[in-house]
Amino acid sequence: MYDVVVIGGGPAGMAAALKAKEFVDMVAIVERNEYLGGILPQCIHNGFGLQYFKEDLTGPEFANHLVEKVKNEDIDLLLGEHVDALKNAGNFKIQLIGGKIESKSVIFATGAKEKTRYMINIPGDRPSGVMTAGTAQTFLDMHGYLPGKKVVILGSGDIGLITARRLAMEDAEVLGVYEILPYPSGLTRNIVQCLQDYDIPLFLNHTILEIKGKKRVEKVLVGEIKDGKLVRKEWVDCDTVIIAAGLVPNNKLLIKMGAEMDPKTGGPVVNEYLETSIKGAFSCGNSLVINDIVDYAVIQGEIAGRNAALYSKGKLGDRKFKRIEVGRGIKFVMPQMVSGEEDVELIMRVSEPMDTAKIRVGDERKTLRFVNPSTMISFKLKSGKLGDAKAEVL
Amino acid sequence: MKTTLRCIYCPTGCTLDVEIKDGRIIVKGDRCTKGCEYARQEVIDPKRIFFTVMRVEGEEYKVAAVRSVAPLPKTEIKKLNEKFAKKHLNKNTKVGDKIANIHGVDIIVTRI
């Protein structure tokens, strides 16, 4: 019988297992890949760990720091394994391909999936050469093959920007990044160092209306949208379309178990312990909420790890939680349930771009400059300040 | 001369107002010392961390990843990439190994 089983061996899952191990003995990580690290090994650029390790690392190096620590601990690593079914019967009964294990608590750290062409509905032919940014990145930076020579990128998410830069470095022609919103969804630093450095144009208020091609992509119809109306359209010759339309939390197992989900985050509803509506089941990382940077995912992992361990020992305090009411100007707040009994770091996004945002949660206030929905906001709510539990932009 | 930059050091992405006056560089808007350093460097000689993938002897479907331990001149990044793309890494190379030195900056292996 395990005290804590972590599903997913990415950065969030490894951090969760390491933290849990400080409190309890029997800890395991179940990971479907043959290696730990999640998405990080394929992110060969720098920019990881500035907050957590106070060092500017690449993805593989950030992952390695955690992998080394995990391997030095007596944590069971069930690699190349897959959770087939999970039953909650007092303890959690976890059916793996290689057998059944049991645990007092579970942590879901299953990461996210990229939105595909079919999730965002681009009509037209179905030739080869249409792929997600993560797939293009895998071709290029894991296997060493250029996925296309004349590339159009749909969506300005960070993965798309980062892939655009690598393609340009490798002499592919990146014709442009087309973003339907009036502002980019990736981080500013990536607009500068990925697009501006390589003279890649960014077309805001633009989208792809149709893909044409018999065997391989031949051209795409791009359109400019203003106030919901199509004002201009044009065919662009290309051989590859890369979709960088964002990530969706991966929560198949939790949904099957009947956990309450938050349609705004795509993750489960959690309290400040990062415990879901199913007692003893915790969540962290990109399966909880899409994190801009890995540091946040790791911090959530540590919170979930500590609390799952305490739960397994019957030592997790029984608190009364209030649901945060999401008001004007706010897209979501995570955790959704807060007690007000201790300081808690809320993660939120605003619903539209603002030059100055005066944010209020309960009796706490914070003013931020230049925020838009693609900036993740961290908001410290001190104990005793929960007040009416409402979050809004004043 | 006055110019506005967006800092790329961390995800905060501060807006930096940079003024060059009588040979001095004045930076405003930075929220940490790294922002100020970045802005000064960016107006004199922009630099970036160089990273790329390299083939490994005997491997057909797997590439190793490398990076520079300090930033290198931005204008040289593409040339460097071409240079490294032509080389093969020895298959006994390990993560952390130094494989080259460019302008006094080590290039190290980050994944193999």
Ligand SMILES: Cc1cc2nc3c(=O)[nH]c(=O)nc-3n(C[C@H](O)[C@H](O)[C@H](O)COP(=O)(O)OP(=O)(O)OC[C@H]3O[C@@H](n4cnc5c(N)ncnc54)[C@H](O)[C@@H]3O)c2cc1C
């Ligand atoms: C291309 C790209 C570039 C990025 N750039 C940066 C950057 O510059 N700086 C930065 O800080 N962050 C960056 N990020 C974000 C960062 O990588 C993520 O925040 C972080 O990886 C999230 O960690 P995670 O552990 O939640 O998820 P993941 O890393 O996705 O790990 C989830 C793990 O769960 C496993 N899993 C899923 N389902 C199951 C199952 N049923 N059974 C067993 N195992 C399962 C998966 O195989 C995977 O290993 C980038 C992300 C991407 C994709």
